[in-house]
Amino acid sequence: MRFLLALLVVATVSAAAAPIDIPIETNRTALVLRVDADGHLMTVHHGKRLQQAAEYGRLPGITHLNEGYSEYYNSAYTPAGSRSLLEPAVQATHADGNPSIDLVYMRHETKPAGAGVTLTTISLKDPQYPFEVTLNFRAYQNEDVVESWSTIRHSEKKDIRLQKYASANLYLSAHQYYLTHYHGNWASEVRPEETALTAGMKVLDSKLGTRAQMLQSPMFVLSLNQPAQEEQGDVLAGTLAWSGNFQFQFELDPYHNLRVLAGINPYASEYTLEPGRDFTTPALIYTYSDQGTGGASRSLHRWARNHRIPQGKGDRLTLLNNWEATQFNFDESRLVDLFNDGKKLGVDLFLLDDGWFGNTFPRNSDNAGLGDWQENKAKLPHGLGYLVQKAEAAGVKFGIWIEPEMVNPKSELYTKHPDWVIKLPNRPDAVFRNQQVLDLSNPKVQAFVYGVVDNLFTKNPKLAYIKWDCNAVIYNAYSAVNPTSHLYVDYVRGLYQVLERLRAKYPTVPMMLCSGGGARVDYGALKYFTEYWPSDNTSPAERLFIQYNYSMFFPAIASCNHITDWGNFPIKFRTDVAMMGKLGYDIVVNNLSANDLAFSQQALKTYERLKPVIYQGDLFRLQSPYTNDIASVLYVSEKQDKAVLFAYLVNSRFKAGSELPPIRLRGLQPGKRYTVQETNLMPGAKSPINNTLTYSGDFLMTIGLNPVVNDRRTSVVLEISEAL
Template sequence: MAICLSKKNRIFGLHTNNTSYVFGVDGLGLIRHIYWGEKINDLDEFSLPVLCEVSTNDSVYEITPEEFPVYGGLRYKEHCLKVNFSDGTRELIYKYIGYEIKEEELIINLADTHYSFQINLHYKLYEEEDLIERWVSLKNSSEDIIEVEKIHSAQFHIPYENLNFSNVHGHWGAEQQRFTQRVSYGKMLVENRRGISTHNHNPYFILDKDATETNGEVFFGALRLSGNFSGVVEQTQYGETLVQMGINSHDFMLKLKPKKEFTAPSIISGYTNKGFEAMSHNLHNFAKKNLLRPGLRPVLYNSWEATEFKVNCEEQIRLAKIAKKIGAELFVVDDGWFGERNSIDKGLGDWYVDKDKFPKGLKPLIDEVKAMGMMFGIWVEPEMVNPLSQLYKDHVDWIYHFDTRETDTSRGQYVLNVTKPEVKEFIYNMLDSLLSTYDIDYIKWDANRPIAQSGTDKAIWYKHIEVIYDIVKELKKKHPKVLFEACASGGGRIDYGILGIFDDFWTSDNTDAYDRLKIQDSYSYIYPIKAMRAWVTDCPNFLSRRNIPIKFRYHSAMMGSLGIGCNILKFSKEDIKLSKELIEEYKKIRPIIQEGDFYRISSNSENNYHCFQYVKQEEAVLFVFLPQSKLGHRGIRVRLRGLQKDKVYSFNYNGQQLKMTGNYLMKYGIDLRLVGDYDSAIIHFSVL
């Protein structure tokens, strides 16, 4: 059984295919962590030794490895929960009440010893993926409001010191820059305080014991929350490393009303002793199986770089015809189709079709796109409003603001207070009307600025994103075929909270094909390839000013869900021909890329090769990139991963059709040599 209980010792065991997670109730009634690691079947072997305080400055409460530490008493460590009761008491004392088991979910019931306040710890198992989803729910059974000042969803105990911590840093145009640093004494914090999105850090943790791609112990967790989060990593004085993650307590206060419940966002967590590759596969498989909409993502064309705000029906039809010619399956009109939207300063909030640009509405364009056999998509930014819009003039009180302060604009925008029922209703009705009026298949939902002047409700930071989730969920119920893309001024909204509610991630506004290799590599550690939108765009790139050959640009973008953002009106005959060939090639290998297992392949060459591989059943695809040749022009031997060792694979390289066993390809590999700057190759392997 996956969930086990030793009633004699009051110890609980959670077992996946390869791991065990064990905790128990000790003599003081505290929920104490015991073990997280490789699978141990016999729960009766575990016990809860009596803990003694080190001194009067190191009480039992301080040294006990609690599953869910709360604020109060002689606890000075990081706590997951802090509340204020109506009579002024500002500490919790919990007692163990009991447990429930619902299919693959264990619930530990705790309650305050004096107040009618319950804490429920939830553990849900995904056995095949070796993952545990953890969260906490609170219930106020009293007659008074209880203020929740801090709530982290879970605490994790790792029985090692001097671990390596990994996350990403970055900013707009440079998101997903992976970093690793050694954990020592003191605390490490990753967080977001902006409300809407962050390009700086991401809501997950990876802690490893000098692991590699294929070996070593890795502990990890991804928070299912967009918006304000915080994560704390601490190496304690008692020989372990702690991790907490949840809603950021910065400027946060949730007023839990009488008889109401609150459920915190969950954390998808796991352990492996097989390195980062196994971690990524487990998370990717979880997402593909439990969150992502089934079916392949279409090849899209987006008209932004071709037209920017100068959108008109005739030119969009011209673009659509060329997009169809090269093989696009989805045509997306970006910003500029609505209101008086001729710059970033106007129109946002006035969601009516611009009659000067589309005299007969969007229908003539959509009809043309549909007649070509393509899907149709459109860009929106529903959370924002321009001060110059009619919407703002009519509803000045709909934005986040303080009456006595001037409200900050950013990118010429205010943020709508979506937690107001009338604002939520407006956004839903606007999008519902758009989707009901027009045959739209794809919504690109953008969000280009953070929240400021957030008002008096300190829970607004969390409530805002919950409203966005609710709107999209309701829209998808009524319009189930529509795909939604999460965009936040680039890759600001990449997280497991929005994944599954939205179908695609816009990874970065930086579409430089060389920069994207690093961005996409960092993304792949936690997030599934299927949801990663990657575009081919014009050169010189608007950010890097680099000129990169079109084949390299396509190959870089073909590593995810392929999109094209070039001004294809300026394409030469050769560009059209090559685009058509490469998109056709992508469609053949797309099931392997979007639905297969992803491998980061290490390089043994003095040259700076970048190698990535995908495997699905009896097929594999290898991407090889050489951004710049170094002196000596050395090649590379690539040892493939994940093949069936006894099967013979056929593949074409340099015009030769070759046959090799999976065993040979994984142990010896293949010798490859790219030449010059920005050379790249894709090799497709199939079992004979």
């Protein structure tokens, strides 16, 4: 590295001083900001890192028009009003009513922020008002990932009103720009769509409040000069670490450069900021890759495992969920029988899903009981502690489902505390899935939600797992205790405050992030959760696509992939698809045939051997399910001594898959020699893969390997090991 991480860099500038370049670098990438002679901060480079830092001074920036406001186009944080007529990154009305902002450079500082991490802060100030913005850039050297966020503060005599407060204001230069974004709905999450950006503005956003990603996901890929390619080309992949309303704006300017504004959606969220208080935005997390979307994914995965997801370098529990077996209809004896099924199958944990609580309004369907978190005495007369003990006696751990942010109108909680519910006065209640949202901007509600979870662990210290659901959007947005324009922002902040307290007290408990499927998958919430639920759609044919798309941004160790009875698919195909992440079951074990049970028991043992590579290895998407008869992905260990290849038939038309060329592998060491062993076979099945041969990594990556996938072998798992 050219600079010592122990070095502290501090600089200031006065008006009309010589330009200052501020490089924000990782091992492979660089964002270079420049302070011009008038003190304005501009972006002059965003892409590959230069080997000679001194040459950043030769970067030309952009050529300005002869007149107008063109000097604002590449602003690093575009202010509203004054001479800027562009879409702003920050917009505010001062205490005296002035609706304009100007921002000039004051100082910057770069300092170490952990092993292999630097933090650069750049202070900007309005020359006429005591109004400041600090731009923050945390750069992860080894992972080539940057977190970008802003902090806004002022010391005016009265409150100011913030109308917009972006996390990041990026500026990119290329001949063409291709945007891939992800949209969908329940059971059809994260469907990608790529479009060429043309002059004007493309906006992606959400206004749903809680299940903010149900329709549009807060993540994107920008491919420069050509449509996105898996292993070649320049791309920037970004995602917002925020679990509420978001907004991305992509504006192709008159210079054919691209402005990207990302942050909290300002819709219905004008924020009143008191003097002396900070307003801190969530971070945009992004990576630049010159090795296509695959390179970007691998960088984000390494960053997530190393720096964001709890126990990202650790292990995960396999589980059996009762939902498919019982739904709401169960009692103690039925659950105890299922514990034994879990042990027979070979999983680590039994998860009790919805329906275990409520007495005055028993939770026997989804229209009552939410909010009343006491064990249902009719179903569980001996309480949860009894179940924890019985599970332990059976040889499995015990986990439980909760949805503490929500309430049914038919509940004791709603009767006692209607003011805790987000709803408009003088309007009829609007429910989503028979429920409403509690006002987490209210400190009393935060204390209640924290208490729900804390009480479960206090009364049941051996409780081993939490599935945290969130099934309603915010209708009739109104808070009885908070300025309504703050609600969308403070709701999410309130949620994070609860989760922060819980993680401080219970730092190692595994928790699944769920939200009616994949409607809350983001790195804001994944700071607190070990894993997430991608979709309620567990058909393996659909999960191939859903898991493939989530893998663009999130590592396999965090993706909960359950084997269920959704769709008419062989147990092997269902299992092979689920093995691409954190494996689980939601089936009736007693309904399995003897052959399927024997296969599943062995599959769990196989998975135990393979999961270190799947969880911690580099992911290579070899063949897309969108463009090939056979979809294939490969996980390669850090030492390149082990790999696991998955291949699936996605097109079952005549001869599909049987006459295709070999699949070229990636990520191996060319000079090493490898053996290939098919695993996860059905009992008695024989593999056509010759496991006595050895191949060089060069051969496997240049010529490839045929996994022999066809309509009789619809899924194949290959274990690739360095030959000793």
